[in-house]
Amino acid sequence: MPPRGTIIEAKDFAQRHGAWIAARLGRLPKAAPFLPGTLVPLRGVPHKIVHRAGERGTVWTETRDSGEKILCVAGGIEHTERRVLDFLKREARRDLQKASDAYAEQLGVKVKRLSIRDQSSRWGSCTSAGSLSFSWRLILAPPFVLDYLAAHEVAHLIEMNHSARFWKVCGKICGSVERAKKWLDTCGNDLHRYGVED
Ligand SMILES: [Zn+2]
DSSP: OOTTOOHHHHHHHHHHTHHHHHHHHHHSOOSBOSSTTOEEEETTEEEEEEEETTSSSSEEEEEOTTSOEEEEEESOGGGHHHHHHHHHHHHHHHHHHHHHHHHHHHHTOOOOEEEEEOOSSOSEEEOTTSEEEEEGGGGGSOHHHHHHHHHHHHHTTTOSSOSHHHHHHHHHHOTTHHHHHHHHHHHGGGGGGBSSOO
């Protein structure tokens, strides 16, 4: 923010240029790389990355006796970032597929294809052919945010616009529309700090 700027102007700018800001942040060096010691939010709950060289498996979660949540990564240390990213993409796909299918059933429509992307400027999108795509970073947010994005894109299968009719369909299947939009406004950009370049 420039020294003579006001909070109101800054807020107005941020709201009008949210996608641009997100894209710029996506290009910055990551403040929180997927390496041992980093705290990564998984479904909104911070998990510390821990390297477990000698163990079988790839990536899994554990809770320590202290209550601390950890994300364990097996294998060579040089593969840690890739393995964490693959794990988060898998989890994101699972949650988004489940949520999208449930919302589609409520509306009597079908999701033709669902893809998980690294797009930094959008959380989700929908084509008229019925293909939905989402950012894997939604798995970092609390579940009500991921659910809202799934409901939003599925609602586009009925209304391919952001009209009042669209928001009515969206609100019918999702009870957390306003709460999720507010969360994305205040915390959404922070999700771009994690892991690898988009
Ligand atoms: Zn939309």
